[in-house]
Amino acid sequence: MLRGVCQYAPTIIFGELVTRIVTFKVGLLGLGTVGTGTVQLLLDAAGRNPLLQELEIYRVGVRSLDKSRAVNLPNGVLTTDLDEVVTDPAVDIVVEVLGGLEPARSLILKAINNGKHVVTANKAVIARYGDEIFEAANAAGVYVLLEAAVGGGIPVIQPLKQSLSVNRIHSVTGIVNGTTNYILTRMQTEGSSFNDVLADAQKLGYAEADPTADVEGLDAADKIAILASLAFGGRIKLQEVYCEGIRSVSKTDITYAQKLGFVIKLLAIAKRDTPLLPLSVRVHPTLVPQTHPLANINGVNNAILVEGEPVGQVMFFGPGAGAGATASAVVSDILNITAVLKTKTHESRDILHPLLACSHHDYCAIAPMEELVTRFYARFLTQDRPGVIGKLGTCFGDRGVSLESVVQTGVEQELAEIVVVTHDVREGDFGHALAEIRELEAIDSIPSLLRVL
Numbered sequence: 001m002l003r004g005v006c007q008y009a010p011t012i013i014f015g016e017l018v019t020r021i022v023t024f025k026v027g028l029l030g031l032g033t034v035g036t037g038t039v040q041l042l043l044d045a046a047g048r049n050p051l052l053q054e055l056e057i058y059r060v061g062v063r064s065l066d067k068s069r070a071v072n073l074p075n076g077v078l079t080t081d082l083d084e085v086v087t088d089p090a091v092d093i094v095v096e097v098l099g100g101l102e103p104a105r106s107l108i109l110k111a112i113n114n115g116k117h118v119v120t121a122n123k124a125v126i127a128r129y130g131d132e133i134f135e136a137a138n139a140a141g142v143y144v145l146l147e148a149a150v151g152g153g154i155p156v157i158q159p160l161k162q163s164l165s166v167n168r169i170h171s172v173t174g175i176v177n178g179t180t181n182y183i184l185t186r187m188q189t190e191g192s193s194f195n196d197v198l199a200d201a202q203k204l205g206y207a208e209a210d211p212t213a214d215v216e217g218l219d220a221a222d223k224i225a226i227l228a229s230l231a232f233g234g235r236i237k238l239q240e241v242y243c244e245g246i247r248s249v250s251k252t253d254i255t256y257a258q259k260l261g262f263v264i265k266l267l268a269i270a271k272r273d274t275p276l277l278p279l280s281v282r283v284h285p286t287l288v289p290q291t292h293p294l295a296n297i298n299g300v301n302n303a304i305l306v307e308g309e310p311v312g313q314v315m316f317f318g319p320g321a322g323a324g325a326t327a328s329a330v331v332s333d334i335l336n337i338t339a340v341l342k343t344k345t346h347e348s349r350d351i352l353h354p355l356l357a358c359s360h361h362d363y364c365a366i367a368p369m370e371e372l373v374t375r376f377y378a379r380f381l382t383q384d385r386p387g388v389i390g391k392l393g394t395c396f397g398d399r400g401v402s403l404e405s406v407v408q409t410g411v412e413q414e415l416a417e418i419v420v421v422t423h424d425v426r427e428g429d430f431g432h433a434l435a436e437i438r439e440l441e442a443i444d445s446i447p448s449l450l451r452v453l
């Protein structure tokens with residue numbers, strides 16, 4: 001299908017008159033943090049890739065025309081009519097940086113159905129409606145690119161689609177949410193509680209007024225669903241991604257973890273232990289060995305570790321958010337589309353570049369969490385009397401759970417605190433052992449259960 005109208009200019013090269021595309025028109029949806037960063041980058045093209053000079057910000061859709069803006073746009077560019085942006089025949093590339101599910105999803109679909117290529121930073125829409133969006137894009141012969149949707153300024157989507165795609169991927173393990181990483185880092189370095197750091201992070205603008213999507217792990221789940229889909233070549237049903245946030249991580253656990261040689265991170269993990277078997281895709285707070293490459297990713301930074309055969313380990317690290325960093329990712333997608341449009345011939349106009357388009361049609365099978373094999377950290381409060389550790393050991397032993405370390409520390413309000421780290425165990429078996437332990441008369445409570453990388 002032919003895309004939106006581009007401008008052509010006759011140019012003389014070596015005495016021959018050739019026609020080349022000189023301008024692609026961008027329709028931007030949203031002029032908030034990312035939209036503003038994107039405009040600033042596009043308006044300041046000197047010293048960057050020369051293709052940027054061929055792009056024009058043609059329309060920018062916003063909610064309010066009265067708001068003061070950090071960028072100057074020519075009269076008539078700003079509009080509140082978002083439909084007009086996605087249907088205008090002059091627009092070649094629609095950039096969706098509105099956020100939220102609607103109207104973002106409908107506008108992306110409308111843009112596609114009007115023959116526009118789409119760039120989006122919206123992980124929530126892609127993780128939920130990616131199948132519908134990519135089906136529509138393939139049918140319309142247009143690209144939907146989303147580098148900014150995961151890891152902000154870190155290039156990880158294109159590397160997974162291109163440079164790393166010849167590898168058999170074993171795992172993708174990421175710190176993909178800056179807010180939770182900031183909170184956990186401060187809890188670790190200052191010994192502060194979750195609630196205190198969260199309140200401070202909200203004051204400083206590192207956490208939203210409603211922090212649910214971040215602290216409950218939902219944002220990270222959206223992102224690992226996208227990464228898993230690219231790494232393992234299939235669609236992912238978001239509802240099958242296990243998700244546990246960081247609200248229950250206490251400073252006590254952070255201190256114990258540190259003594260045992262770990263730090264606690266919110267990890268998003270997609271892993272296939274055996275080829276062709278179901279994937280494990282999950283988000284949860286995790287004890288990470290202090291020597292692991294992800295252990296020292298602190299503050300709002302993000303990092304994604306990809307392990308594949310034959311490449312081995314490759315780690316991507318950088319700013320996971322922010323106007324400039326995210327705009328870098330958005331504009332790199334615009335550039336990729338521009339490059340393809342520029343080199344298209346009349347004969348190839350209906351062929352999508354196979355490394356840029358989405359080719360997945362099947363869903364990946366996801367293993368239930370009971371089948372996960374991992375180490376666990378558990379903290380028990382028990383009666384302070386002899387024989388309790390023995391009873392714990394018996395319950396674990398009966399279920400084939402072997403213990404790597406058992407530490408009994410201080411007594412609090414007449415209760416003893418016992419911290420256990422297991423060897424690798426099937427999560428289902430560990431759960432059965434815990435159910436029996438809960439029934440023991442000597443057990444007061446099990447305040448923490450965390451997985452160990």
Ligand SMILES: NC(=O)c1ccc[n+]([C@@H]2O[C@H](COP(=O)([O-])OP(=O)(O)OC[C@H]3O[C@@H](n4cnc5c(N)ncnc54)[C@H](OP(=O)(O)O)[C@@H]3O)[C@@H](O)[C@H]2O)c1
Pocket residue numbers: 029030031032033034035061062063064065067082096097098099100102103121122123148149152320321322323326
């Ligand atoms: N912020 C980051 O660092 C970052 C990093 C990675 C990915 N992202 C993703 O990028 C997207 C945009 O984030 P952001 O932080 O730039 O958001 P933002 O600052 O809240 O900006 C949203 C923009 O969209 C406009 N908008 C929202 N809903 C609208 C509607 N119904 N009709 C018309 N205009 C509407 C707003 O218009 P007004 O200006 O008129 O209010 C505003 O300009 C989100 O999907 C986010 O997840 C953000």
